[in-house]
Amino acid sequence: MEVQLLQLFNGISVSSILLLIALGLAITFGLMNVINMAHGEFIMIGAYSTYVTQLFFTSNIPADYFGYYFVLAILVSFAVAFIFGFVLEISLIRFLYGRPLDSLLATWGVGLVLQQLARSIFGAPNVAVQAPAWLNGGLEVMDGIILPYKRLFIIALVAVVLLAMYLFIYRSNAGRRMRAVMQNREMAACLGISTRRVDSMTFAIGSGIAGIAGCAITLLGSIGPSLGTYYIVDAFMVVVLGGVGKLIGSVFGALGIGVTGTFFEYWTNASIGKVLVFIVIIAFLQWKPKGLVTMRTRSLD
Amino acid sequence: MELTAKASLQKKILLTSVYSIVVLFLLLAPTFLSDFRLSLLAKFLAFAIVAIGLDLIWGYSGILSLGHGVFFGLGAYCMGMFLKLEATGGKLPDFMSWSGLSEIPWFWKPFAHAWFALPAGILIPAALAFILGFFTFRNRIRGVYFTILTQALVIIVTTLFIGQQQYTGGTNGITGYQTIFGFSLSNQSTKTVLYLVTVVLLVAVFILCQRLVRSRSGRVLRAVRDAENRARFIGYNPSSYQLFVFCVSAGIAGLAGMLFVLHVGIISPTTMGIVPSIEIVLWVALGGRGTLIGAVIGAVLVNAAKSGLSETYPDSWLFFLGALFVIVVVFMPRGLVGLFNDIVGKLKPRMQTIMQAKGSKMKKAGSNG
Numbered sequence: 191m192e193v194q195l196l197q198l199f200n201g202i203s204v205s206s207i208l209l210l211i212a213l214g215l216a217i218t219f220g221l222m223n224v225i226n227m228a229h230g231e232f233i234m235i236g237a238y239s240t241y242v243t244q245l246f247f248t249s250n251i252p253a254d255y256f257g258y259y260f261v262l263a264i265l266v267s268f269a270v271a272f273i274f275g276f277v278l279e280i281s282l283i284r285f286l287y288g289r290p291l292d293s294l295l296a297t298w299g300v301g302l303v304l305q306q307l308a309r310s311i312f313g314a315p316n317v318a319v320q321a322p323a324w325l326n327g328g329l330e331v332m333d334g335i336i337l338p339y340k341r342l343f344i345i346a347l348v349a350v351v352l353l354a355m356y357l358f359i360y361r362s363n364a365g366r367r368m369r370a371v372m373q374n375r376e377m378a379a380c381l382g383i384s385t386r387r388v389d390s391m392t393f394a395i396g397s398g399i400a401g402i403a404g405c406a407i408t409l410l411g412s413i414g415p416s417l418g419t420y421y422i423v424d425a426f427m428v429v430v431l432g433g434v435g436k437l438i439g440s441v442f443g444a445l446g447i448g449v450t451g452t453f454f455e456y457w458t459n460a461s462i463g464k465v466l467v468f469i470v471i472i473a474f475l476q477w478k479p480k481g482l483v484t485m486r487t488r489s490l491d
Numbered sequence: 492m493e494l495t496a497k498a499s500l501q502k503k504i505l506l507t508s509v510y511s512i513v514v515l516f517l518l519l520a521p522t523f524l525s526d527f528r529l530s531l532l533a534k535f536l537a538f539a540i541v542a543i544g545l546d547l548i549w550g551y552s553g554i555l556s557l558g559h560g561v562f563f564g565l566g567a568y569c570m571g572m573f574l575k576l577e578a579t580g581g582k583l584p585d586f587m588s589w590s591g592l593s594e595i596p597w598f599w600k601p602f603a604h605a606w607f608a609l610p611a612g613i614l615i616p617a618a619l620a621f622i623l624g625f626f627t628f629r630n631r632i633r634g635v636y637f638t639i640l641t642q643a644l645v646i647i648v649t650t651l652f653i654g655q656q657q658y659t660g661g662t663n664g665i666t667g668y669q670t671i672f673g674f675s676l677s678n679q680s681t682k683t684v685l686y687l688v689t690v691v692l693l694v695a696v697f698i699l700c701q702r703l704v705r706s707r708s709g710r711v712l713r714a715v716r717d718a719e720n721r722a723r724f725i726g727y728n729p730s731s732y733q734l735f736v737f738c739v740s741a742g743i744a745g746l747a748g749m750l751f752v753l754h755v756g757i758i759s760p761t762t763m764g765i766v767p768s769i770e771i772v773l774w775v776a777l778g779g780r781g782t783l784i785g786a787v788i789g790a791v792l793v794n795a796a797k798s799g800l801s802e803t804y805p806d807s808w809l810f811f812l813g814a815l816f817v818i819v820v821v822f823m824p825r826g827l828v829g830l831f832n833d834i835v836g837k838l839k840p841r842m843q844t845i846m847q848a849k850g851s852k853m854k855k856a857g858s859n860g
Contacts, residue, residue, distance in 0.1 A: 219635070225635050225638075225639075282817065285821055286820070286821075290635045291555045291634070291635065291638065292820045293820075294555070294635065294638065295769075295773070295776065295816050295819075295820050296816055296820040296821060298769055298816055299812070299814065299815065299816025299817045300813065300816075301813070302810075302812055302813030302816070303809070303810055303813035303814065305809070306809040309806075419765070423639070423642055423643055423646050426639045426642070426643075427639065427643055429639075430640065459654065460650065460654060461650045461653065461654025462651070462654070464646070464651070465647050465651055468643055468644070468647050471640075471643075472623075472626050472627070472640070475627070475630060476626060476630060479630035479631060
């Protein structure tokens with residue numbers, strides 16, 4: 191029983207990271223019909239931003255304040271990944287609208303370049319980010335069940351980001367414009383919305399959230415230049431499973447893949463577990479080929 | 492009307508002669524290439540075969556598969572198992588005894604026989620493609636969704652092959668082959684024969700695919716690519732055509748994988764990973780998707796550049812590869828063959844106006860006289 195609960199907790203923890211990564215993907219795919227394979231590299235950028243922030247603190251700021259660096263690192267990761275995303279959108283992505291497969295290939299190339307860039311700046315070996323002292327240890331909820339503060343922190347962080355995204359998309363003017371462009375680009379443009387600006391802002395925000403995901407991942411282990419590739423395909427599976435167009439689809443997709451994946455891997459082993467998750471996803475798509483939550487549309491394609 | 496028929500005939504003769512010169516050149520390559528270059532070329536030609544396979548599905552039916560590394564790898568593993576069992580003489584392979592196995596597993600046993608192993612190298616990838624394709628095309632899961640699923644397939648198969656070390660050799664893969672049908676693999680004359688076999692199979696696959704895309708089914712495929720719903724409303728079932736071409740394409744990839752093992756002497760999960768799978772796509776994109784010859788050109792060119800660049804500057808190769816993806820997609824979406832056709836297309840009208848000017852002069856001269 192304890193073990194099952196712990197697995198459930200681990201599953202939710204994995205899901206929360208997948209969700210952070212998949213949020214940006216689902217929105218850019220739904221909004222611009224662009225598949226961004228370099229999204230994994232934004233995670234990597236976020237992780238290295240955290241690493242650099244930590245280096246800055248240890249060398250320039252008195253050790254008493256070291257505990258606070260992580261809060262700042264979250265903002266820095268977001269900002270750096272946001273800028274990278276914005277630049278990528280205005281320099282490359284905007285030429286690839288409506289060509290999802292081409293955008294997939296081009297952004298894959300960008301990802302390769304970014305990875306190699308990180309390798310030449312920070313070196314190929316993994317680097318470790320030291321977690322602040324207040325995240326060490328865990329919460330003992332029952333005998334034998336200790337929930338690490340780090341994972342709890344990540345889940346809380348994801349909840350905050352999700353709430354912020356919800357407020358942004360459904361309660362702000364910018365979010366309303368974004369939804370309008372997503373539902374009917376031409377009509378939105380006719381009503382005076384600058385779809386160009388909406389596109390680039392949304393893409394940058396999605397990238398920034400990937401940066402936050404990278405920052406969170408530094409708590410779970412050491413980081414390397416190819417960090418993003420571990421997560422990116424799973425994150426895309428979340429998009430496929432959850433469907434595009436609504437936030438809630440990604441939440442369910444991430445929970446589904448994260449929790450079932452953790453349990454399958456616990457019951458069998460890491461490699462068989464992955465196979466089983468894949469089979470479950472294919473089986474699920476037999477029932478709902480477009481994913482869990484889709485936008486209603488009368489167009490055929 | 493007569494003129495265009497004549498022009499197309501001329502074009503046909505020109506193309507056929509160019510192709511036959513290239514094939515002749517490839518067949519004669521063993522006489523003037525060094526052993527090292529020949530084995531490199533043999534590897535590139537094996538890659539060209541898988542590129543044709545991918546082009547068949549991506550270029551002609553618009554379905555992008557990032558899973559061809561897996562089909563290639565499955566074919567390669569079939570050949571690898573066959574060669575390994577021949578090397579050990581039917582006894583337990585070395586890596587199995589290291590992992591604590593005392594008996595050859597049941598699914599390894601049939602691979603000791605060539606009549607099973609060689610067809611299996613084509614049929615097993617095709618069967619996997621059938622299973623994945625059946626459950627996706629049937630539900631009209633296509634475009635990006637299908638592409639992501641094929642990429643997930645790559646991750647799963649590679650982790651499976653790494654994880655099941657006792658059956659697959661894990662990360663090291665399967666190597667240590669000695670002979671094929673009793674001929675030593677390290678012998679240069681065997682290598683030359685295997686090279687020639689590769690050339691013949693490349694030509695055979697090329698002709699087969701050309702016939703396929705020019706047939707009625709090929710036309711339906713292109714119709715599905717360009718307007719799937721319209722093709723459906725006319726009464727064709729797009730999913731069965733897509734499924735068929737996906738299986739053929741996977742089988743071709745398996746064949747290429749078998750040849751690859753013969754030339755390289757090792758198969759490991761890295762050869763079928765995500766990066767090799769997407770590199771195949773780049774070859775086709777660079778050469779020109781939707782033209783079979785483009786796939787061949789792309790595969791040979793990119794791999795020649797790779798072996799040249801990565802030997803001298805291993806770091807810059809990835810920068811180069813990344814940049815190539817962006818450049819090809821943004822600036823030359825129809826690849827080198829498309830670029831060539833554009834240039835020819837621009838020159839042609841000029842030539843024609845010159846010819847017409849000459850023709851009208853002659854006509855005038857005729858009417859006056």
